[in-house]
Amino acid sequence: xxxxxxxxxxxxxxxxxxxxxxxxxxxxxxxxxxxxxxxxxxxxxxxxxxxxxxxxxxxxxxxxxxxxxxxxxxxxxxxxxxxxxxxxxxxxxxxxxxxxxxxxxxxxxxxxxxxxxxxxxxxxxxxxxxxxxxxxxxxxxxxxxxxxxxxxxxxxxxxxxxxxxxxxxxxxxxxxxxxxxxxxxxxxxxxxxxxxxxxxxxxxxxxxxxxxxxxxxxxxxxxxxxxxxxxxxxxxxxxxxxxxxxxxxxxxxxxxxxxxxxxxxxxxxxxxxxxxxxxxxxxxxxxxxxxxxxxxxxxxxxxxxxxxxxxxxxxxxxxxxxxxxxxxxxxxx
Amino acid sequence: xxxxxxxxxxxxxxxxxxxxxxxxxxxxxxxxxxxxxxxxxxxxxxxxxxxxxxxxxxxxxxxxxxxxxxxxxxxxxxxxxxxxxxxxxxxxxxxxxxxxxxxxxxxxxxxxxxxxxxxxxxxxxxxxxxxxxxxxxxxxxxxxxxxxxxxxxxxxxxxxxxxxxxxxxxxxxxxxxxxxxxxxxxxxxxxxxxxxxxxxxxxxxxxxxxxxxxxxxxxxxxxxxxxxxxxxxxxxxxxxxxxxxxxxxxxxxxxxxxxxxxxxxxxxxxxxxxxxxxxxxxxxxxxxxxxxxxxxxxxxxxxxxxxxxxxxxxxxxxxxxxxxxxxxxxxxxxxxxxxxxxxxxxxxxxxxxxxxxxxxxxxxxxxxxxxxxxxxxxxxxxxxxxxxxxxxxxxxxxxxxxxxxxxxxxxxxxxxxxxxxxxxxxxxxxxxxxxxxxxxxxxxxxxxxxxxxxxxxxxxxxxxxxxxxxxx
Numbered sequence: 017x018x019x020x021x022x023x024x025x026x027x028x029x030x031x032x033x034x035x036x037x038x039x040x041x042x043x044x045x046x047x048x049x050x051x052x053x054x055x056x057x058x059x060x061x062x063x064x065x066x067x068x069x070x071x072x073x074x075x076x077x078x079x080x081x082x083x084x085x086x087x088x089x090x091x092x093x094x095x096x097x098x099x100x101x102x103x104x105x106x107x108x109x110x111x112x113x114x115x116x117x118x119x120x121x122x123x124x125x126x127x128x129x130x131x132x133x134x135x136x137x138x139x140x141x142x143x144x145x146x147x148x149x150x151x152x153x154x155x156x157x158x159x160x161x162x163x164x165x166x167x168x169x170x171x172x173x174x175x176x177x178x179x180x181x182x183x184x185x186x187x188x189x190x191x192x193x194x195x196x197x198x199x200x201x202x203x204x205x206x207x208x209x210x211x212x213x214x215x216x217x218x219x220x221x222x223x224x225x226x227x228x229x230x231x232x233x234x235x236x237x238x239x240x241x242x243x244x245x246x247x248x249x250x251x252x253x254x255x256x257x258x259x260x261x262x263x264x265x266x267x268x269x270x271x272x273x274x275x276x277x278x279x280x281x282x283x284x285x286x287x288x289x290x291x292x293x294x295x296x297x298x299x300x301x302x303x304x305x306x307x308x309x310x311x312x313x314x315x316x317x318x319x320x321x322x323x324x325x326x327x328x329x330x331x332x333x334x335x336x337x338x339x340x341x342x343x344x345x346x347x348x349x
Numbered sequence: 350x351x352x353x354x355x356x357x358x359x360x361x362x363x364x365x366x367x368x369x370x371x372x373x374x375x376x377x378x379x380x381x382x383x384x385x386x387x388x389x390x391x392x393x394x395x396x397x398x399x400x401x402x403x404x405x406x407x408x409x410x411x412x413x414x415x416x417x418x419x420x421x422x423x424x425x426x427x428x429x430x431x432x433x434x435x436x437x438x439x440x441x442x443x444x445x446x447x448x449x450x451x452x453x454x455x456x457x458x459x460x461x462x463x464x465x466x467x468x469x470x471x472x473x474x475x476x477x478x479x480x481x482x483x484x485x486x487x488x489x490x491x492x493x494x495x496x497x498x499x500x501x502x503x504x505x506x507x508x509x510x511x512x513x514x515x516x517x518x519x520x521x522x523x524x525x526x527x528x529x530x531x532x533x534x535x536x537x538x539x540x541x542x543x544x545x546x547x548x549x550x551x552x553x554x555x556x557x558x559x560x561x562x563x564x565x566x567x568x569x570x571x572x573x574x575x576x577x578x579x580x581x582x583x584x585x586x587x588x589x590x591x592x593x594x595x596x597x598x599x600x601x602x603x604x605x606x607x608x609x610x611x612x613x614x615x616x617x618x619x620x621x622x623x624x625x626x627x628x629x630x631x632x633x634x635x636x637x638x639x640x641x642x643x644x645x646x647x648x649x650x651x652x653x654x655x656x657x658x659x660x661x662x663x664x665x666x667x668x669x670x671x672x673x674x675x676x677x678x679x680x681x682x683x684x685x686x687x688x689x690x691x692x693x694x695x696x697x698x699x700x701x702x703x704x705x706x707x708x709x710x711x712x713x714x715x716x717x718x719x720x721x722x723x724x725x726x727x728x729x730x731x732x733x734x735x736x737x738x739x740x741x742x743x744x745x746x747x748x749x750x751x752x753x754x755x756x757x758x759x760x761x762x763x764x765x766x767x768x769x770x771x772x773x774x775x776x777x778x779x780x781x782x783x784x785x786x787x788x789x790x791x792x793x794x795x796x797x798x799x800x801x802x803x804x805x806x807x808x809x810x811x812x813x814x815x816x817x818x819x820x821x
Contacts, residue, residue, distance in 0.1 A: 023364065027512075028410040029410020032411050033410070035498070041492075043486070057357060058359065059458060063359050063806065064356055068357070094650065101364070101385045101386070104355075137392075145387065235730070235732040237518075237524070263498075264506075265502065268509050271508050271509015271514055272522075272524040273509060273514070273516055290402075291402070334729055335525050
């Protein structure tokens with residue numbers, strides 16, 4: 017699989033994240049899977065005219081490639097001109113390059129939430145950048161390429177959403193495409209690969225005991241569940257962040273801060289402060305996906321009343337102040 | 350005089366375009382264009398103040414922690430908060446991890462592949478360089494990627510993930526390190542130190558940090574196995590110690606409590622005064638206005654402005670362009686090797702690379718000391734209240750230089766937010782007075798054009814530019 021990579025209205029963080037791929041060095045892993053960079057703006061040797069020649073040959077069908085990976089929102093402004101990002105040296109809007117190249121690709125991958133849905137660039141009030149995703153304006157199908165865009169494989173844009181993406185999400189998705197192919201059934205409703213978006217960030221969260229008892233953190237660095245007070249959306253966000261570790265042993269929750277649902281379209285403007293949970297009558301507005309409100313309220317009341325002292329105390333401390341009891345043979349209970 | 354346009358200028362973070370006026374195969378005038386505008390300073394307006402911690406890291410995927418730290422510092426000033434000792438150590442560690450990883454990425458993946466260009470095929474070092482540093486395929490990439498990924502496991506512990514963490518808060522860090530994890534952090538640092546000593550330097554870190562002059566450096570490197578010695582041999586052969594000099598005016602915000610802030614010009618170090626900074630929009634596609642201090646700064650698009658050629662503003666210190674980066678940091682820190690190199694031939698391609706790698710040799714041992722100083726069980730974060738009306742300034746050092754955030758809060762919302770990033774300084778355009786920015790100065794006289802060696806490539810990348818930060 018020959019990969020052509022372009023960057024636009026984003027931060028480049030998905031490439032930086034990709035380079036953290038484990039357990040093998042990325043370039044070795046992909047070489048052995050038959051995946052190679054035809055050109056990547058951050059990694060390839062070719063600069064200036066040499067790079068433009070590659071892009072032009074690809075766009076004109078003279079140079080074959082398989083996958084177009086785009087990293088960053090599509091900036092159509094000002095006034096539809098695309099001048100918020102003219103590809104250096106070409107004088108042409110990056111949006112035009114993407115539209116030309118997408119027609120030649122077997123697969124089009126939106127790398128990161130900016131590329132998929134528009135990102136922070138689309139979240140200035142009034143969207144003066146006229147920013148959008150490749151095939152979405154936040155939750156609405158459309159974007160640069162249009163709702164009906166399909167590749168020769170019959171696929172829409174594959175949205176490897178996340179801000180940034182986990183390296184494994186990109187590596188596994190591209191390897192699946194290269195080695196087994198990708199089917200529409202491999203994607204969810206927002207075009208995200210189910211191989212990482214088929215579950216919730218909540219799954220595998222190491223704070224689950226606190227969640228079960230609604231033993232909640234009150235302030236940054238507390239060990240308790242971050243859902244009730246500190247804005248955590250792990251029970252609503254589609255990703256495997258707590259099953260597939262970040263940087264060896266990490267995740268947002270393990271880092272002590274809320275999941276802000278960065279794989280979801282529109283996460284950038286949640287309508288409340290990121291690190292606060294909006295509540296109505298003391299009950300969080302954003303309840304877990306699939307959970308009826310009455311059940312949640314009843315369960316929360318019950319579990320709060322049954323919270324062990326250890327869990328209640330540790331939830332509001334930054335290190336365990338009460339350790340789990342040690343059972344010895346011969347003692348009762 | 351002919352004009353050539355170079356772009357996309359790759360292996361920099363983000364997109365970059367150069368326009369060069371040539372005569373007799375040399376650059377007479379350079380114009381640096383940062384061609385991408387995203388408008389983060391507008392995105393932040395009207396948000397809850399702490400939302401800045403979620404938004405600003407997304408300015409940049411390679412300096413995201415530096416952006417977090419600048420915002421957290423500015424918010425801490427607004428809230429009147431000081432992190433506890435553990436919180437300060439954790440922040441130093443998180444920032445240093447990013448800066449060190451960035452130096453490594455820059456050297457191996459962005460900078461060194463230029464020595465493999467076919468234009469250098471006749472040089473005695475070309476075959477070895479190509480074997481080791483060919484883009485993507487070189488043998489060094491296969492070693493440096495795991496070294497970098499394993500080193501960034503520090504972030505898994507300290508910050509949850511990298512890039513884009515919310516662990517850095519105004520009151521410290523959200524992630525209290527346990528005694529057991531401290532052992533793991535030290536093990537990761539030892540592993541990384543071993544990579545640096547075996548592959549990059551071919552010597553122990555203290556020996557590298559003790560090099561006190563350019564003569565000592567070159568004598569130390571002669572015949573030594575290691576990627577840094579290999580760089581020094583090729584750079585000496587190409588005369589890169591005499592190429593790429595900008596205005597020799599340097600500025601640093603100071604870092605980690607180890608390296609002091611300051612400015613340096615004409616051999617004299619002067620205390621840094623944040624009030625002396627202005628941003629000029631004379632040649633920027635922004636509404637014309639007199640130069641303003643960032644606390645009063647504005648960012649209003651004027652895409653059709655005559656005479657403008659970039660989205661980047663022109664920061665000036667006391668009205669002058671200043672260069673920022675590891676070279677400035679180590680100069681302000683009084684390191685004798687850097688002082689000697691600057692005294693000999695000013696800021697150069699070689700000096701910038703040397704300063705970056707010297708910093709690796711100096712910062713990694715400091716990181717080990719910070720981990721040892723952590724006190725598990727003591728607090729990592731102080732809580733505080735956000736006032737409805739306040740202002741704050743956050744001045745930090747990213748890998749590639751000085752980063753400042755200026756914010757003001759009114760009625761509980763962000764009223765103004767201005768950012769001056771390292772490459773905003775280094776790749777600034779001409780200002781209203783016509784003074785070129787540091788890269789524009791550094792490219793004057795450099796050979797360029799169809800038959801020229803790829804010297805321009807070295808000069809540009811010697812600054813380790815981050816274009817996504819530049820305009821933000």
